[in-house]
Amino acid sequence: MNDMTPPAKSLPKDWETDQEVRWCPGCGDYAILKAVQRTMPEIGARPENTVFVSGIGCSSRFPYYMETYGFHTIHGRAPAVATGVKLANPELDVWIITGDGDALSIGGNHTMHLLRRNLNCQVLLFNNEIYGLTKGQYSPTSRVGTRSPSTPFGSVDRPATPCAFALGSGARFVARGIDVHKNLPMVLKAAYAHQGAAFVEIFQNCIVYNDDVFAAFTDKANSGNQMWVEHGQPLLFAGGTKGLTMDTDRLVLKVVDVVDGDWQAAHVAVHDQTNRGLAHMLVEMPFGAFPMALGVLYDDPAPTFDSAVVAQNKAAAEGKKPDLQKLLSQGQTWQVDKQPRVE
Template sequence: MNEMTAIKTTLKDWESDQEVRWCPGCGDYAILKAVQRTLPELGADPAKTVFVSGIGCSSRFPYYVSSYGFHTIHGRAPAFATGLKLANPELDVWLVTGDGDGMSIGGNHTMHFLRRNINSQILLFNNEIYGLTKGQYSPTSREGTSSPTTPLGSVDRPMQPCAFALGAGARFIARGFDTSKNLGEVLKAAHAHQGAAFVEIFQNCIVYNKDRFADFTEKAVADTRQLWLKDGEPMLFNKGTQGLRLNTDHLHLEIVDVVDGDWQAAGVLVHDVKNRTIAHMLVELPMALFPVALGVIYDDPRPTYESALLGQDAVAREGKVANLAKLLAKGQTWTVQPEDQGPLSGV
């Protein structure tokens, strides 16, 4: 958990007085409510909580949470969040972005934020489309996506945000989706992680990419299409009748049937949140062939950027007295005497 004194709040304490302005039916409503319900359970303090966003539908988020917030520049929210944590490490910083904002124009900022391991929660809303700017394809849009910028269908291979985050050095990776009852638990786990916690949230864009994730989010297919991971528990789905096994000959994951509940005999993997190699395999499973890996996929903390930097600063300050005049006079400085001013003196 972030270092803070827990206080008692309710859902109402986190609801702002601003009119929520997303399209009716947008998945962002469900995510907002999940966050507002989770914050009281964390004992979060509105006076020490900050939501930072860039540009996009998801980036309206800070207006709707009754805490501090910054609606910043397209793709640059990580830079602002970094500054906040360095200026005041006690702040509980939540960074809200989207697949366009965070993975396209802001991809480099996201990468370095993760690499540095700033102690914050990053919520990336992935609707596989540019919603705010009227439906252009995004870095995560699937091949064949028809949009104003790809009228014949996108030929780009989509990027995987969680694979990107792992490649950038992130120490916490998780997935959820907008209407999931488990999203709150995922958010709690992200908040408990000391470091940059990256959460990809699949989000339905009701206007430009409607029901894109219905093939695994709908109740009728949830059992067979969702793999909810828990540390120390077998990777089972379809009511425990199937699981994932590591094929050691070819080093890839495969689906196996579980007979009479004997998952061990079937060779089903036990989830280890510290196993980075398996985490890579899980986030890159083809959605058409495998259930979607959800929950906490990877969680292996290391020291945060701000703790290292501020610790270094404290050592540099030790035994020294602040003296601005001395600092300004240090180095290559000189004093101009009246006799040195030449013919322009007094002009």
Template sequence: MNDMTPITTTLKDWETDQEVRWCPGCGDYAILKAVQRTLPQLGADPKNTVFVSGIGCSSRFPYYVESYGFHTIHGRAPAFATGIKLANPDLDVWLVTGDGDGLSIGGNHLMHVLRRNVNMQIMLFNNEIYGLTKGQYSPTSREHTRSPSTPLGSVDHPANPCAFALGSGARFVGRGFDVSKKLPDVLKAAHAHQGAAFIEIFQNCIVYNKDVFNDFAAPKGAEDRQLWLADGEPMLFGSEKTGGVKGIALDQENLSLKVVEVVDGDWQSAGVLVHNAKNRVLAHMLVELPFGEFPMPMGIIYDDPAPTYESAVIEEKRRASEGKDTSIARLLAKGQTWTVGGTAADPV
């Protein structure tokens, strides 16, 4: 619901007195700062804000945000967050999880919070590795990833977090990466969305999976490898300095997406698609694009609000109690009751 009156805060108001302890150079530092800088811009109130996490490097997050927080158990953060939201729907709930916590033991719980459409922001930090437990391959690790648990290379096909979210019924799917200046814009859009807002954030694990995202996140040539999406804007990437502007168009013969060249800025003649964030079919096509042949889609991939779970529960309770006495004290006093005193029980 998030109908609280906005208040004025600063970055300092969201910093705790706890020493931030991640490995030097970890992408989690950048995500933490992005969130702490975004919260004042949202008019958020620390007294009405709750961060909930599971287990993993990302799950230290609640210690470092000056708000209410729950560091829960492995994979079960969505269940705790759902209970918090049902107990007090006006709280602003942020769920923090990782690719291991959220997509292995917690995959079932994550699916249900998405399909129920509980009104919260869900940040999944994806570093494609188990960092906290010393570098084993995770559900999102790429094929042939060498790790302590796969010394010859992983043979698993990786999970796609955004495809998982869409398949689970998510009504908002966004994507960014740790050091991107555009990440706060994705966080703001997620917060404005009424319902479960899922954001995949690529996060560099400096120790166990260093620079795995450099193929699209490295600053040099990023224009050619990143497709930043915004509702109502053409799907363009690249620049004249790096080989020309390109766009994403529809291959009508194969009902698939394709890359087209844009000449002299005339993207309409090239058939470049204008992003429609409410088009679920288009969102599925975008998150399944093979990177290398296509740039990495980021930004607001899908945003189509629907009634939230907690609003439906509140309405159900209202209808169930309509015209009925809801006073616990009066209900307990109805019917045949006794007052017990000493050894005798006297009927009232």
């Protein structure tokens, strides 16, 4: 008789390994690790049914610190390995851990195809706007003027915007969080609940090579520059004293003042997470003139790649019996009756 007792709910410590967690003191990766370990029990995940896949970089040590199955793969190829894992066993919860260099430079092609295929997995991109593991070179997300060993006079590259890249690749779920913010678990839960490829950019502080690069909106004194969006709620920030409205003539967002909390009188727009066009506007807003948009920016599920592959394989196998010899013998074959004569 099968034991139908449901598995006991896990605790955060059940997701911790016996490995020494080794990042630079003060690195934002510590906070992200703890947020993930706290979130796992709350979403009902099980360690034995979970896989973390990473590429190369500081963030890619993550699988060693999660008491789950895991793969520490090669630079930029985590999406390819994760795709194989998910197709081999679609019942597994697959999480991809990557960085701005790993996912958007050598791994840009793989990241794009994973998102457009809509593999059912979670992609956590730790963005610190620098190559940390290889000692501080500028990355695809580094800002113009960034001085580094590879750009001693300042970078002249126009940086990539991870969430814009994801939307352009066809991602159906795009979100942003901050390494030390209390709302990060909320974003992780929403990503897990989404059926399909869930892309989450996490602003992560590199205390050694790019310290405080996000301080203009992450510091407590600057929290008014954060705009945490919520589906069906007005786009407000700065303690509700400012909001975003749609300039209907130019079809762009603009900042308006909100007096006495009356956001409707100020014509503040309401967030619609199913609106891809609005999501594009939110991720492309130039910071400074606009706040930093955070939370679930876009969430509009579509059929997943792995479910389509499973359905296709099932249909192809319908009414057939496995026959390895027949498979090997099909097509063009040759039979050698005797050894060739040697002169």
